[in-house]
Amino acid sequence: MDTMTLSLAEANALALTVLRSNGFSDDHAAAIAANVTAGERDGAASHGLWRLLGIVDTLRKGKVSPDARPVLCDKAPAVVQVDARGGCSLLAWQLGLPVLIDKARQGGIAALAINRCMHFSALFADIEPLTDAGLVGLACTPSHAWVAPQGGSRPLFGTNPIAFGWPRAGKPPFIFDMATSAAARGEIQLHQRHGTPLPEGWGIDSRGRPSTDPQAVLDGAMLTFGGHKGSALAAMVELIAGPLIGDMTSAESLAWDDGAGALPFGGELILALDPARFLGDEAPAHLARAEALFTDMQAQGARLPGERRFQARARSEQQGVVLQRSLYDDINGLIRGR
Numbered sequence: 001m002d003t004m005t006l007s008l009a010e011a012n013a014l015a016l017t018v019l020r021s022n023g024f025s026d027d028h029a030a031a032i033a034a035n036v037t038a039g040e041r042d043g044a045a046s047h048g049l050w051r052l053l054g055i056v057d058t059l060r061k062g063k064v065s066p067d068a069r070p071v072l073c074d075k076a077p078a079v080v081q082v083d084a085r086g087g088c089s090l091l092a093w094q095l096g097l098p099v100l101i102d103k104a105r106q107g108g109i110a111a112l113a114i115n116r117c118m119h120f121s122a123l124f125a126d127i128e129p130l131t132d133a134g135l136v137g138l139a140c141t142p143s144h145a146w147v148a149p150q151g152g153s154r155p156l157f158g159t160n161p162i163a164f165g166w167p168r169a170g171k172p173p174f175i176f177d178m179a180t181s182a183a184a185r186g187e188i189q190l191h192q193r194h195g196t197p198l199p200e201g202w203g204i205d206s207r208g209r210p211s212t213d214p215q216a217v218l219d220g221a222m223l224t225f226g227g228h229k230g231s232a233l234a235a236m237v238e239l240i241a242g243p244l245i246g247d248m249t250s251a252e253s254l255a256w257d258d259g260a261g262a263l264p265f266g267g268e269l270i271l272a273l274d275p276a277r278f279l280g281d282e283a284p285a286h287l288a289r290a291e292a293l294f295t296d297m298q299a300q301g302a303r304l305p306g307e308r309r310f311q312a313r314a315r316s317e318q319q320g321v322v323l324q325r326s327l328y329d330d331i332n333g334l335i336r337g338r
Contacts, residue, residue, distance in 0.1 A: 002325040004202050012037040014331060015052060021336040025067040029301055030313050031090035032141035035121050036136055038322045043312030047122035050327060054263050055088075055120060056334045057224045058089045062119040062261035064088060076101055081245070084117035089141075089268055092117055100131050100272050113245035119143070123163030124177035124309070126270060130165055131173035132259030136273040139166040140237045144265040145175075145251040147181045148221035150231035150306040153208035155221045158250030158264065159185050160161030166290065174294065176305035180234040183220045188214050188222070193327075241269040 006014065024032065032055060040048030068087030072095050075081045080099045082261035084092035096112045103110035123139045143158030161184070162337035163177040171215050179185075182202045191198055193212035202215030204210055211217055224230030242249040247267030250258065254263055275283050294304060 003322050004325055004328055005320045005322050006328075007320045008037060008041055008316060011040055011049060015049060018052050018334045020057055020058065023066045024059070028066060028068075028091060030089055031094060032088055034332060035090055035125055038125055039122055040323075041313055041316040041322070042124075042309040043316075044124075044309065046184050046190055046322070047120075047144050048321075049323065049331060050186070050190065051120055052331050052334060058118060058262040061260045061262050063260055065259065065264065066215070067295055072096060072099065074099070075113075078107050079113070080110070081113045081115060082116050086116055087118065087120045089114050089117035090121060091180045092318065093268075095269075096270075097129060099178060101130070101135065104135055104272035104274045105277070109271065109273045112268070112272070113247075113301070114268040115245060115247050117267065118263050118264075118265055119268060122177055123268075124175050126268075127165035127175055127177070130270075130272050131167040131175065134167045134275070136167065136275065137163070137270065138273075139163045139268065139270040140241050140288065141268040142238050142242055142248065142250040142253065142266050143185070143192065143262075144254040144257060145249075146185055146222050146248075147234060148255075149225060149235070150224060150228040153204065153221065156251060156280065157181075157231070157234040159222065160250070162237060167285070167287075167323060168291065168294075172310040173310075174306060176306055178225075179328075180224055182225045182230075183222070185244045188217055192218065201259040223228060241267055245269055249277075262336065 012033050019029035022201045036049050036051050065086040070092040071083045073081045082092040082095050082096040083152040093115045100112040119141050126139050126166040127137040145155040147157040148157050159179040159181040161179045197212040203222045205216040205220040238249050245267050251262050253266045279286050
């Protein structure tokens, strides 16, 4: 397989060039480029530079604003809302993050609702700044209706990821970011791109039959992880990051798309909790108990969520990121004005 290596600076510059040449404003382009470069850096290929193909396609189909200015609304003592106004979620997240952190430190718990946004990004990037600030974080978002509920045969849920983060003094945070589907949509699309079969249990075809053919699953339905358990969690995400914050469910997002094949549109909910407010002077002792839990997990040979991501980050910062030449060429092909 023909590959090439880019430094992180080169990867970010490539993303910026693609986004700006297609009409994204400088601030949107910078936010998106930083996010997809971080995904590539951390070994999350399904949320790395490959995402530029879908982002530009969504823009060209008129399904995302390239220059929307998000608007913040202080809804309640523990609630902040940011209307992305049809733009990408990332600028809205940047605007709301400092307010979310301040509210969590004041009251112990706070919520950020992001509305009317195009969403493509991995949630771990939204959670890590909270753990860096010493807070516990939880985030979730619906997507398009691509996933069948347990016992069903037609798409209803999105991939509906959930991310959770726990701060660790002097160590990388404990962060997991997982779809409630058996795999992320992007992973199936990468299997399709590479011409490789899917693992069993990832999806069904349009007639409800189990399939390992990526295209058949993309045309049919993905499955939740863990059967009814993943299905229940997916429904929870639909509710708390949809109707609860006044935004779309995954089925409504897909209907809004109207066959365009663009990236999902809707909302995201982020919660922040401050251990210092919950525990006061006892916080250090109880946080030490959490560290004992992590130590006991590792003593059994278990890998902590996020370990591989931080290892990949350290490696990429030294060695750069490796891309398939075909992907690099496709990304370059997006640049307008050449």
